[in-house]
Amino acid sequence: MVWRLWKTEKRQDGTQSWPSDTNQSIKQLLGMYLSSDAAPFAGWAAPGITFTPDVEPVLRNGVRGYQLALWFWLFAEKHGTIAARMVRESFCLFAEEAQPSSGERIDALLDFENRLAHSIEGISSGERTFRLESLPVELPMEFFLATGFLRLAPESPYAGENESASLQGNDYKLADCFRHATEEALAVFRAMIDKVEFDAKSLSNWKWSAHPGAAERHLQRRHGNPLFPLHRQMVTAHDVYEARLADTQALHEISNELGELNHSFAQTTELPLNWQSFLDGYRDYVDRLDERRLAAGGQNAPLGDAIARLRTDILTTWRTSLHRSRHSLAALDHEEAQRAERRALLYGCDWTAQLLSNGSLIPPEEVVPALLSESPAELEKVVTALQAEPRLHDTLVHCRATAHRLDNEARSGGRNIPDIAGKLRILDGPPEQVPH
Structure with missing residues (x-):
C-alpha cells in the first residue's frame, strides 16, 4: 500500500545497531513483537490513557498490530511491495515456529490493518471537519483509525453495532494511542529500515501465494516433486521472488495494452463502412488479452472486470448496429455462445491456459510432469478440453x-508419485473417448 505519514514527528532512535541482513532483521523484529517490554510495542498506549479490562486486550492487540504493519509498509516503500510480501511471509513463518498458531493469527491481523488503513485513505479534509461553536475543527486521521478498528475488528465488543451506538469514549482514547504508538514505532523503525537491505537469497522460507501467477505456479509444481529431475525440484526464495516479479510484470503489460485499446x-x-470487421478486430484483440490474463494467473480479477467492460461496450455497439436484423443478431449471439464455451474449456484451468499461451513458461519436457502435478479435478478439466479440441488430440495421446x-x-527407481494411479485413469479415460 502507499502509506501516508499523518503529521508525525521525525524522531530517530540512533542508539541501537540494526542488522542489514533481511533474515536477521525480521527475526529481531519478531523478538521485539513477542516481548512484553520491548520498544516500540511496549509503548502502545499513550501516557495517561487507560482502558477497562474488557476492552484493553483487544485494543492493545490492534495498536501493536498497526505498529507491526508500519514496519512492513516502510519496508515496501524502500524495497517494493513484492519484497515486503515475501518478508512478511517469512516473519509469520518464524512466528509460527516460535509460538504455534501465532503465524496465521499475525498474518490475519496484518491483513486487517491493511484494510483498515486503506479504508480511511480516501477521507478528505472536508469530511474530517466539523464545527464546534462556529469554529472548524478537523479530526485527525487517527480518530478514523480508532473508530474503524472499534467497529470493524471481529474481536471488538463494538463490532456489528449500529454506527450511532456509543463507543464510550474509547474512540478518542484509542486515537491518542494510535498517534502515540505511531510516533514510538517510527522512532525505532526508520533506523531499522534505513539499515536493512533486501536479498531474497537470504530468506530461508516462504509461503506460496493463494493465487499464484504462471511463473510461481510452475515453481510450485516443481518444488520437491519426483516427477521432475532433482535439480528442478530445488526451488529457493529467490526463485519465488523473481517469479512474482515476472508475474506482476505480465499483468502490468496486459493492463497497459488494455488501456491503450480502451x-x-x-x-x-x-x-467505418466495414464496421463489422472493424468491431471484430477489437473483439479479437480483447479476447486475446483475456486469454493472456488467464494464462498469467495471479490476482487478476480486477483486470478481468476491466476487459469484460470493454468487451461489453464493443458488443453493445455491434448489436446496436444490427438492431434491424434479427437473423444477424441471432448469428452473433450463437457465435458468442460458441466463443464462451471454447474459452471455458481451454482456459478453465491453469495448465491448458499456460500451455496455449505464447511463450509458455512450461518447458516442453515438463509439460506432462506439470500436468500430473495438477489436482484430479483440474486434470479432468484438462482431459475434457483436449478431447473437445481436435487440434489437441495429438497432445492428449502424447500426454497419456x-x-x-x-x-x-x-x-523402477523406487520412487512414489502421489495419486498417480487415479490420475492415469483420468488421463486414459473411457476407451471410446480417447483419440488414438
Whole structure:
C-alpha cells in the first residue's frame, strides 16, 4: 500500500545497531513483537490513557498490530511491495515456529490493518471537519483509525453495532494511542529500515501465494516433486521472488495494452463502412488479452472486470448496429455462445491456459510432469478440453503415453508419485473417448 505519514514527528532512535541482513532483521523484529517490554510495542498506549479490562486486550492487540504493519509498509516503500510480501511471509513463518498458531493469527491481523488503513485513505479534509461553536475543527486521521478498528475488528465488543451506538469514549482514547504508538514505532523503525537491505537469497522460507501467477505456479509444481529431475525440484526464495516479479510484470503489460485499446475504442465517434470487421478486430484483440490474463494467473480479477467492460461496450455497439436484423443478431449471439464455451474449456484451468499461451513458461519436457502435478479435478478439466479440441488430440495421446512412461520410470527407481494411479485413469479415460 502507499502509506501516508499523518503529521508525525521525525524522531530517530540512533542508539541501537540494526542488522542489514533481511533474515536477521525480521527475526529481531519478531523478538521485539513477542516481548512484553520491548520498544516500540511496549509503548502502545499513550501516557495517561487507560482502558477497562474488557476492552484493553483487544485494543492493545490492534495498536501493536498497526505498529507491526508500519514496519512492513516502510519496508515496501524502500524495497517494493513484492519484497515486503515475501518478508512478511517469512516473519509469520518464524512466528509460527516460535509460538504455534501465532503465524496465521499475525498474518490475519496484518491483513486487517491493511484494510483498515486503506479504508480511511480516501477521507478528505472536508469530511474530517466539523464545527464546534462556529469554529472548524478537523479530526485527525487517527480518530478514523480508532473508530474503524472499534467497529470493524471481529474481536471488538463494538463490532456489528449500529454506527450511532456509543463507543464510550474509547474512540478518542484509542486515537491518542494510535498517534502515540505511531510516533514510538517510527522512532525505532526508520533506523531499522534505513539499515536493512533486501536479498531474497537470504530468506530461508516462504509461503506460496493463494493465487499464484504462471511463473510461481510452475515453481510450485516443481518444488520437491519426483516427477521432475532433482535439480528442478530445488526451488529457493529467490526463485519465488523473481517469479512474482515476472508475474506482476505480465499483468502490468496486459493492463497497459488494455488501456491503450480502451482509449482507441473510446475515440471512435463514427463506425467505418466495414464496421463489422472493424468491431471484430477489437473483439479479437480483447479476447486475446483475456486469454493472456488467464494464462498469467495471479490476482487478476480486477483486470478481468476491466476487459469484460470493454468487451461489453464493443458488443453493445455491434448489436446496436444490427438492431434491424434479427437473423444477424441471432448469428452473433450463437457465435458468442460458441466463443464462451471454447474459452471455458481451454482456459478453465491453469495448465491448458499456460500451455496455449505464447511463450509458455512450461518447458516442453515438463509439460506432462506439470500436468500430473495438477489436482484430479483440474486434470479432468484438462482431459475434457483436449478431447473437445481436435487440434489437441495429438497432445492428449502424447500426454497419456508420457505419463505412463514417467510412472514406469518412477516405479523402477523406487520412487512414489502421489495419486498417480487415479490420475492415469483420468488421463486414459473411457476407451471410446480417447483419440488414438
